[in-house]
Amino acid sequence: MNASTAHKRYVPARDVAIVATAQTPCSRSYADTEPSMIMRCVNSLLDDTGLQRSDLEFTIAGSCDYLSGMPFAFVSNIDGVGAWPPVYESHVEMDAAWALHEAWLRLQLGDIDVAIVIGSGKSSPGRPREVYALQTDPYTMAPLGLDTISLAGIQGRALLDAHVATEADFAEVVSRSRRSALANPNAQVARDDTIDALLAEPYFSAPLRRHDLPPISDGAAAVIIAAGDRARAITDGSTVGFSRPVWIRGMDHRIESHHPGLRDLTQSPSTERAAIEAGVHEGGIDVAELMVNYSPEEIVLRRALGFPSLATDDTDINPSGGPLAGHPVMATGLVRVIEVANRIGAGTAHRGVAHASSGPCLQQNLVCVLEGDR
């Protein structure tokens, strides 16, 4: 990956903004179905914007069949969105942040102005540690039972061995995330834990302790995006939703080799490249929401995004608590976008960055830059 590639980054021809967001609280086990979680989000978005279902010209969702153990599980999810009369719709088997990327580019074609993006996941029916082992290479890795928690531990170990971080740094990430989550009504894990108390806990998958892992969550999230004047019209005078559009200034995603042995796990060149392509460094960043599924990942991501030190940087990182406080798989990345957008939409931040990842050890990363009007 060549970060020095001197080319002009893609700037969209059409301004597209997030105009409304919705998410369910994260829960260890949501008592109802996945479509009902989705319906809750969709209805909330329509209430906040005053839009009708028929105003949503493109629908795109991200979910994963494997979470419920049912091939074609995503088909029932459209029951929660609405598809009668028939709709123009698509689905990615990825975190919904990637669905947002597709929708953002889809609106660039100019023939439609409004889209809804939905992410949902119920991890409660399965055993995530066994399920995620199926993401690994089916010939060389999956037969070893090498799961994502073990791989996250290997990444943590790489940071320790390279003297990039200490176990206390991992605990600091957890302590801060859980404390931040006390102000997040959607968080599943919110508490005030000292770094010393966390370090006194036993190892779960050394060097990771149980709290270095995300909780197992059910949840859903959704956003409505709109182009140009349509975005302004939807937010103008809104009393319940955003009072101003939250413009998507740039978005990019990149993947790395699947084989951990071919990567330097202390670095995230795919995040670095995506950040450049998304224009992260072209302005100040008030807030960053990073998809830190395992605490060591925050250290890797901060380095890749250019927020090397919490002490010297003004950027507020994971004010929601991040995935360590709630991890609604397949919506987790979209929730990062939502948490940044909510702050810009409310006027408490002006410019922010959201990050989503997929795969073991941050294999694939997406970076999105959001900004409000001055």
Add this chain to the structure above:
Amino acid sequence: MARPCAVVGIGQTKYAKRLDVSLDGLVRIAALRALEDAGMTFADIDAIVIGKAPDALEGVMMPELSLADALGAVGKPIHRVHTAGSVGASTAITGVTLVESGRYDRVLVVCYEKQSEGNATWALSGGRSGGQGAGGSFAPWIRSYIQRSGAPEHIGWKVAVKDRLNALKNPYAHLHLPDISIEKVRESPMLWDPLHFLESCPSSDGAAAIVLACEDVARKAPQPPAWVIAHAKRTEFSSFPGRDTVRIVAGIDCAEALYRKAGITNPIEQIDCAELYVPFSWYEPMWLEGHLICPEGDGWKLTDAGDTEIGGRFPVNMSGGVLSSNAIGASGLIRCLEAANQVRGTAGDYQVDGARVALGHAYGGAAQYFAMWIVANELNPTYK
């Protein structure tokens, strides 16, 4: 604001039970063939889009992760689409919109299925044992079509024979049945009344790939470009009271949107040939009607008159279609790329003489997902 987009490279594997290659090998063969056809290498590609049916068919979750290396995606964007059986065509359309948006100039689209890795009928029954499979879902709707249209029972047999005879001209096709006949189809075991064994698609392994490019790149490509002049998708609920499962509203809406975008007012005259997703024989006449290619009740008459044969009035599934090769996740992309082969004039022995405008189509789920495109040999075709 949408930029023009064209197919500039096409690649396919042989469809069969492919125990000789890994998943990585399978997708890489198709990708490399498409790149070679486009006069490109992986280094030229800006983004990759992959599509396949449920991950449970092979037991590999979110396979864009483990296939990233084989597809030359390292350092690049890779995007994964899943819209049930329509996924191959949906993935192609997603690739097109990425080019049309202005974001990427060259997009590699790869779709595959390796059915031999798992149990497709189990997966197609939603992961439940003892399921009815896809044929069991569709047979009652086919019976309903027969009742409504008054079509004679040999129509399904004729489609089964026609598509297998076409497949003999396609070296990539899974089924090569030179001695296929109406009698053989009729005498083959009944699977789901009225569908006999030989009226059903096979279980195939295989991958298909295309390279999509913006106008500047397409004009310099070694092969004639197949311009994507229109695409459309529609989805409706899988079931609800009063749902018409024969003449499906989402299918009608999708076709109307497609023809409107393409400026087509008389599909049967203005489109030269079509690759339709026909996994069970009777879906040929059902989609001819259900996508407004002919009036309601006339689809089976076209089939019966031989109009859908190569050389007929409206050739359908010149490549042999899904009835001859069904690597599920790839099947929709194969329909789309075979339409492109026709308008490029690269369809070999199953080329329709003078084909200029062609339709590629796929459907999925409970016949509730539709994805279609029109390709042409000119960016602004004039119609008959």
